[in-house]
Amino acid sequence: MKKYTPEQKAQALKLLEQDGATSASVARTMGIPASTVRGWASEKAAAPSNVLSIEEMRERAQRAVEATPTAKLLRLKNHFTEKQYELLNRHATDLQALRNKALQATIQGDAVMMKATASLIAVMIHAQKHEREIYNIKPGTEHEILKLGMNRQQS
Structure with a gap:
């Protein structure tokens, strides 16, 4: 089983959020198996909504620093x-x-x-x-x- 980077996972999930995007279309675009993309989407759906991604935390921290x-x-x-x-x-x-x-x-x-x-x-x-x-x-x-x-x- 091939390992994918967190950036690839984040990009796939971001593409999946676009209108009309399916797991299969995102998988074809990125060269990743559709089952992997579906698994990532399921994990994201199962995760609590109050948990922030590292990128979101980084952006919030940057905004907080800029507001000082x-x-x-x-x-x-x-x-x-x-x-x-x-x-x-x-x-x-x-x-x-x-x-x-x-x-x-x-x-x-x-x-x-x-x-x-x-x-x-x-x-x-x-x-x-x-x-x-x-x-x-x-x-x-x-x-x-x-x-x-x-x-x-x-x-």
Whole structure:
């Protein structure tokens, strides 16, 4: 008699729960004798309904862990770090684009464009300063935030 893994048994029972599925159809799909699938189904039907499978217990434990204040705090911290990271990247990209325009205007000798880009850079730096205050980004901490942002835990 061949031994089957608990995963195969769980998969067969899951397939058996689908509409129109029979022991024979599940057995053909999985390459398992129909009598084995019927036996598993009988065992499951005879088992008390209040007994949880290992997978159900694992899922419940995972939900319980995710519902803890520590997990919620970690998700919030990761979200905040992600927002700081995105903000700093956007600031760098925006400023680089304006600096490139200013350099291009300087090379072309376009005084009007040079003055306009210089004004835009000053306004953008001022606006970015306020955004950084909102997200509690202190001067000199950008490198650490970017490092944290790239290495943050995925939730």
